[in-house]
Amino acid sequence: MRLKTGYVAIFFTMALLLSGCSSLKSGVLNPQGPVAQKQYDLIIWSIVLMSIVFIAVIVLFVYMLVKYRAKSTNEDYVEPEEKENKWLEVLWTAIPVVIIIALAIPTVKTTFSLEKSPSPNQKPITIQVTSANWKWIFKYPEQGIQTVNYVNIPANVPVRFQLNAVGPMNSFWVPELGGQEYTMPGMTMYLWLEADKAGTFIGRSANFSGKDFTHMQFNVNSLEKTKFEDWVANVKKTAPKQTEKMFKDLLKPGVVKEQTYSSYPNIDVNRLDENGNPILEPQSPTHHHGNGGKEDNEHKELEMDMNHNSHTNHK
């Protein structure tokens, strides 16, 4: 009786899973570019390998439960004298080793390949991504434009995202284009992505960053190359310029709508502190110039920049 209900339950679960499969084609399982595709292939391969383990264990488990459960026929059970079985133990150490090798090799290969451009023959485009409380800022250094909370990319062109953060860490994730990478304050990270067709994909922050973290969702619009160029030209012509003050206001905590700018101020976000203020280093009486000389110079420039900035603010 109990077994029968078990079979019914299994049947229903299978039915539910099968009917669910068609709706699974979104997010990670719906790769739309070469990076996501590589990861998808790896995921599917790991699922295949793990299914072998799963089925083997479950079959053994059910067999043991059915065969050796306490019943009236084995009431005279006497504990069998049993020795350790070396062969069995070697077997179930060896099988996991083989499976892990089968997973480790493609893992290492993919790890290294993701460091490189997904389409090395294509000229890539660079986009600087900055997460700030609680918004995404996208700078296009080659085009000199900036967008907020959405990003347009050319289809079939590898994109090299340069990731930074002002304030807390976030994680830049567009599941349909590929895996994520953290945005961290004070250091720059890189992520290659590419869309192999036009379309709109949802991205979001995957690392909790405080109050309005949930709303850090953005669209990635992949446009045909010519359309992308038209869009850039149009932005340059029509969108407003962004002043330093506007940029500093943008860094203040809050949620903003999508924005587009035809220029952006030259501020190194890696030199900003948790609240978006420049890191000022007070001069100490025993200050000296050591190996940090280059940094020092940069730092002075930034300070001057900011002094200048506060000046303009006063006016």
Next chain:
Amino acid sequence: METTTSTTKGYRPMEYASEEGRLKIFGFWIFLGAEIVLFSTLFATYFVLVNQTAGGPSGKELFEIKIFAMETFLLLTSSFTCGLAVLAMRKQSKRGYFGWMGVTLLLGLGFLILEIEEFAMLVEMNAGPTRSAFLSAFFTLVGTHGIHVTLGIAWVTGVMIQVWKRGFTPVTSRKIFMTGLYWHFLDVVWIFLFSTIYLLGVA
């Protein structure tokens, strides 16, 4: 938890005479193991942050060979006299124990005074722990050792009073032995501090 005051196996020092004493000394060794992990973590953070001077002074400008050489001398000597005190306890010599432990305490106090002066001087030079990540790590690591020395001094003093009142018993001799272990441990940590922070710092 049986108490066996003597065994047939032969001589056992008094601190090991009881089951309780043996357990506590073994447990204390394990505790010192955990302390090593604790200090290792602090050393690791120090080396991550050692170059993060944020435009402030570095170890090379701050550490004075005279001071830390003196500190090292005091602490190493105190470790030696502490060992002599424990030996005196083994010989049941109260005079020896109080004499050598007294010297140990004085040397420890001397070390502590030097360290506090060093810290005060740094703070005065605008090189306190809030100045830079490097200085935060420096003060925390050296300060943690300093707090350990302070607690050690308090502990040794407390044990000395107990010995004064009760003489050498299995319990008091166990305590003397453990304070001895602790004191040597502080010395070992200091040797690492001295060589990796101060010596490498000025080099």
Next chain:
Amino acid sequence: MKDFLFNFKMPEYFFVTGDPLIYGAYVSIVLVSLGILFVLTYYKKWGWLWREWLTTVDHKKIGILYLLAALLMLFRGGVDAILMRIQLTAPSLNFLDADHYNQIFTTHGTIMILFMAMPFLIGLMNIAIPLQIGARDVAFPALNAVSFWMFAAGAMLFNISFVLGGSPDAGWTSYTPLAGNALDPGPGQNYYLLGLQISGIGTLVTGINFLVTILKMRAPGMTLWKMPLFSWSTLITSVIIIFAFPVLTIALALLTLDRIFGFHFFTLAGGGSPMMWANLFWIWGHPEVYIVILPAFGLFSEIFSTFARKKLFGYKAMVFSMLSISALSFIVWVHHFFTMGSGPWVNSIFSITTMLIAIPTGVKVFNWLFTLYKGRIEFTTPMLWALGFIPVFLCGGITGVMLSSAPADYQYHNSYFLIGHFHYVLIGGTVYGCIAGLIYYWPKMFGFIMNERLGKWAFWWFTIGFNMCFIPMYIVGLKGMTRRMYTYPAGLGWESWNLIATIGAFGMGIGFMILVWNMYYSFRKGQRDTTGDPWNGRTLEWMTSSPAAEYNFAIIPKVKGLDAFHLIKKEKAAGVKEEEVELKPIHMPKGEAFPVVMSGFMFIAGFGFVFEWLQIGAIGVLGSIITMIWRSFNDYDRDYYIPVEEVRKTELAAGRRV
């Protein structure tokens, strides 16, 4: 000086206000406290409470205190979970706002790991380990009480945060810079740091205590290779605790220094390194995961062997696999942040070390399965929980291997796929193990057996609810839902899965309530255990009466092999005569007030530092140091002897021949 003494800077909100849930909590806290005060006074139980519980150093009672605290925390953490699930039932609900939700998932995670899973297992260790190795207590009974009261002080401090000053809200991982003073000022995050600090020191002391106990106090004849698996797992766990917890102590201390005293370990200004927190946290945090799973493995091993009526298959392989898991646990921490750009070499290496864990774990699973082979499996409730563990832990394990592959992890990291994975291992492994162990050792603690029928109801509600709750999480994770979102928009295909998950969560809640009801029901009507051996057990803890006498064993048993009690029973059945041993007076430690008083001062210190009232903090620290000094000066006559007559009387009363 005056400035220091009377500087009580108030946080923005001292009493948390604004939400009906909070006011409800205030009312219930006051009512429950009054109720407890009334009952204790009315029945004149204050002296009893003080003598028997607050000052006890008996490992069995301390174990019960741990379990009581752990169950309360399971309730608190469970309520947090239910609140979160209600908020996520449907898109764009406003049941909780973002701030409230952020606090709740933070406290849920912290409480479940540190104040539920660990004390639950430490409680079971306290109850079973000295009995299992044939000892009269742990090595340092007073320190054992210190451990418990430190844990209790830390847990209490953490829990009052939601009414006084506000709860922490940076996640249980508390990553800087989010958790730093610049972005998250105020008492909330301080509660996290100090609550964990105080209870963490207690845990470290437990580790030392059990290591010494197991290494030095085993019954004559019990070599390490004749030691039951739960004792082995506790031994290995103790070693991990001793290596891992000092790292937590330092990490918490450094962040406290940053927040309260303006140091620069993790702040950008001053050149600190925010990422260092992630490293320190997970260097402790990953071993911590094994601290809460290995004892559960030990419990399962005992239970499988008991109810399959068979010696554990591959005993030595089981021990070696635990040893290798514990070693590997220290070299995999980077897999928690593959996505922080450590480079392909680091990611590859840590991927492989992580995958390696699957080998010893696989060995364990197969050994458990082959313990069932040719046995006679009795489906008692503890066994049911143990059997249920195999398939659910398997799900957690295989998704763990999937996560270990770094490039794939870029797609799973921080998504609900990850949430599904670690709940499958932590609930499927640790919680199943805790409940199995609780029911298994229940008669040893209280002398009666929990009702089997209710027990099975609880199991099925919980198990079905559990799978309903967490399988959908794997799916929404792959569909791009990230953890810690307080709400989500419609139209992403997440709705139905979230609804199913919420229903499942309620199923688990019902399962938990049946379990608690079962405790009360069985207390009134449950079957009494007069033999001390209700399960036909194989290890020494079943040799004593239930509940065991204060001194555990009137005569310390002699161990001749693995499953020592099973061997003794077998000899007896074969007619081998027992050796006559004369009773001797039994040496026992006296109860003492020092642990609870010192932990009280620690609580005061913690509370002071939380609100950055340094004078209160100083009073607390000073108080606990003075209590320690007092204890050192009164370290004499801390023990007494139970005379032979009294031992004989106790044994006869328990129906035992002496």
